Amino acid sequence: MIFQKLYEISPIWLQNVGVTLKGYKNNKSRYGEEYFNYIEFLKWFEKLSLEKKIEVQNDILEKFINYSVNKSKYYKGYKEANCLSDFPIMDKEELRKNINSIHTISAESGIESHTGGTTGKSLIVRFSKEDMMRRMATLDYFKMKAGFIHLKMKRATFNGKHIVPQNQTKKVFWRYNHACKQMIFSSFHLSSENMIYYINSLNKFKPDSIDGFFTSIYEVAKYIELNNIVLNFKPIAIFPTSETISDEGRELVERVFQCKVYNQYASSEGAPFITECDKGGLHIELASGVFEMVENDEVLVTSFTTHGTPLIRYQIGDQISLNHNTKCECGVETLLAKEIKGRKLDYLLKADGTKINSANIANAFKNLPNVIIQSQVIQLKENLISVKIVVDKKNYDLRFNSILEKEFKDKFGKEMVVMIEQVDNIPREKSGKHLFIKNML
Numbered sequence: 001m002i003f004q005k006l007y008e009i010s011p012i013w014l015q016n017v018g019v020t021l022k023g024y025k026n027n028k029s030r031y032g033e034e035y036f037n038y039i040e041f042l043k044w045f046e047k048l049s050l051e052k053k054i055e056v057q058n059d060i061l062e063k064f065i066n067y068s069v070n071k072s073k074y075y076k077g078y079k080e081a082n083c084l085s086d087f088p089i090m091d092k093e094e095l096r097k098n099i100n101s102i103h104t105i106s107a108e109s110g111i112e113s114h115t116g117g118t119t120g121k122s123l124i125v126r127f128s129k130e131d132m133m134r135r136m137a138t139l140d141y142f143k144m145k146a147g148f149i150h151l152k153m154k155r156a157t158f159n160g161k162h163i164v165p166q167n168q169t170k171k172v173f174w175r176y177n178h179a180c181k182q183m184i185f186s187s188f189h190l191s192s193e194n195m196i197y198y199i200n201s202l203n204k205f206k207p208d209s210i211d212g213f214f215t216s217i218y219e220v221a222k223y224i225e226l227n228n229i230v231l232n233f234k235p236i237a238i239f240p241t242s243e244t245i246s247d248e249g250r251e252l253v254e255r256v257f258q259c260k261v262y263n264q265y266a267s268s269e270g271a272p273f274i275t276e277c278d279k280g281g282l283h284i285e286l287a288s289g290v291f292e293m294v295e296n297d298e299v300l301v302t303s304f305t306t307h308g309t310p311l312i313r314y315q316i317g318d319q320i321s322l323n324h325n326t327k328c329e330c331g332v333e334t335l336l337a338k339e340i341k342g343r344k345l346d347y348l349l350k351a352d353g354t355k356i357n358s359a360n361i362a363n364a365f366k367n368l369p370n371v372i373i374q375s376q377v378i379q380l381k382e383n384l385i386s387v388k389i390v391v392d393k394k395n396y397d398l399r400f401n402s403i404l405e406k407e408f409k410d411k412f413g414k415e416m417v418v419m420i421e422q423v424d425n426i427p428r429e430k431s432g433k434h435l436f437i438k439n440m441l
Helices: 002-009 012-030 033-046 049-070 092-097 129-145 194-207 213-227 246-258 356-367 399-412
Strands: 111-115 123-126 155-159 174-177 182-186 209-213 238-239 274-276 280-283 289-293 298-303 311-323 338-340 345-348 353-356 372-381 384-391 418-420 437-439
Touching: 012 129, 012 174, 033 129, 092 123, 092 311, 123 209, 155 213, 155 418, 182 194, 194 213, 194 384, 209 213, 213 238, 213 246, 213 353, 289 311, 298 399, 311 345, 345 372, 345 437, 353 356, 356 372, 399 418, 418 437
Parallel strands: 155 182, 155 209, 209 238, 372 437, 384 418
Antiparallel strands: 111 123, 174 182, 274 280, 280 338, 289 298, 298 311, 311 338, 345 353, 372 384
């Protein structure tokens, strides 16, 4: 919090320095020896037959389960388990309630990930340093196969970081992370008035890849096409995160930037990976974990890179349909997904019309401890948002209301009126679904 306050009162050049220093700090925990060793493992693993891959996957699963039942207080009662089905299904509320007994490492010895999830349920999970390096290696190997080399090539990122202070008047909506050759663009200022500044910055920076929220990348591409703007760069690839990619959106983004969009699936809690190849196949990365299919294409995940907070049969809330072919057109033998259906392109609006997507809104809960059981964000007017929360009454402090209000004002602007309302329950829709965000405009 102190760093954030100092950042907000600093000049932009010093904010770039702060972002870079944070980048170098992250690099130490992400790109060590295990990172490079794991990339070599992935190169070897990809060449195996499906039968051999599943054999290796089962070996990794056995080691992961042994670790979990020996190191996690929560799982110690399952030492006699012989297979995954012997373990209980864990939903988000079970994870939230038992997070401290599930943790196997301290906050000091691990790397914490704060997530609002797609339901606005606050969670803090921990990764070991090896977990984090393997996750980054999996992500970067996926990008490497598309032609992008991380740390050696330039990337533009549209994410949910609050890099632009509320009182800033300059039309500079990006900060540079020299540690990763990364220009970070704010997703909160993409109004029609500001769009040309973003595009001029992209043209000047000339990124080799673009990643981040698909909604933001789509909005930029749509503006470029509608206004016949000429780009003086051509990315190698675009790697969206956090949201479902629509066919229409993919076609437009690929047409404007003249490169392929590569889909991917994971989660900030640490779910296994699904990555798209150059032939459009959605590869289930078998070395990263196990997906179990239950009703209505909903999945349970067991992730091999969650030693700090073991996820075993975790009901993550996403839907994934399987492709029953086991050999992709690219030649790789693996299990394939047909469609990643779990994420929606829902959004709310700032007063100036800028769209704020659901993943970005969920991030408003990230700085709270594990005290939010359920939440719903409703936009009632252009300048009025209602935030309904079901809380853990034993551990919820009223000061958290002001933290939430600040988070929402950072995202929607200081002119937005934010009403925080504690409720006993949040009704489901007629369909039986719980909606995290509702736009009543």
